[in-house]
Amino acid sequence: MISSSKQAWPTRDTMTQIYDKHFWGGEEFDFYSGYGSHDLQIVQPYIDAIRTFFELHNQNLIVCDLGCGDFNVGKQLVEFTESFIAIDIVENLIKRNKALFKADNLEFYCLDISQDELPKADCIILRQVLQHLSNNEIIRIVRKLSNYKYIVLTEHIPIGEFTVNKDVISGQGIRLKYNSGVDLLATPFNLKVKKEILLNEIKLGTNKGIIKTVLYELF
DSSP, X not given: OOOOOOOOOHHHHHHHHHHHTTTTSOTTSSSOOOGGGTOHHHHHHHHHHHHHHHHHTTTOOEEXXXXXXXXXXXXXXXXXXXXXXXXXXXXXXXXXXXXXXXXXXXXXXXXXXXXXXXXXXXXXXXXXXXXXXXXXXXXXXXXXXTTXXXXXXXXXXXXXXXXXXXXXXXXXXXXXXXXXXXXXXXXTTXXXXXXXXXXXXXXXXXXXXXXXXXXXXXX
């Protein structure tokens, strides 16, 4: 049984407010995870790359999507997995997703991925999630990643030289505006990996950065 701590962590409150107030846009939607989850020029190449990876494993992977958001992306990946577990910290968002998206191999849970125990799986998806979190929260998540064989990480980072892993307050904007971005292999996270493969890279423009997706195979 997977259960949440249900404590009133500041990040849960902040992310709930972001969706309630439509700070990421999409006022015409009940929940909206931002243009990065809806712009076809960003979403389609990502989906194609992830599907190819899943198909190389004969669609037999148990996948855990940490920070599934409005599930506009995840819904297009479920059929290429043995089992798909979608997790988000916002309770009403998960209730909505459960009502809208149905499949025999699909489950939704409301969890704080930095605080709660995570489900067993073969592969973790972290798509533009860590960029919203403080370094302390990311450190707690990284400690759990060694339980998985594959990590598919997508982050929005600057173009060119930048300082990695500047700390931010969770939910108060990503590191891009500080010319920084998340690098799990660097200090203070220091994730140890067996292999690193670039799956997808979308350049948004000089001042808008790159959305980069990397596959990590762990030991």
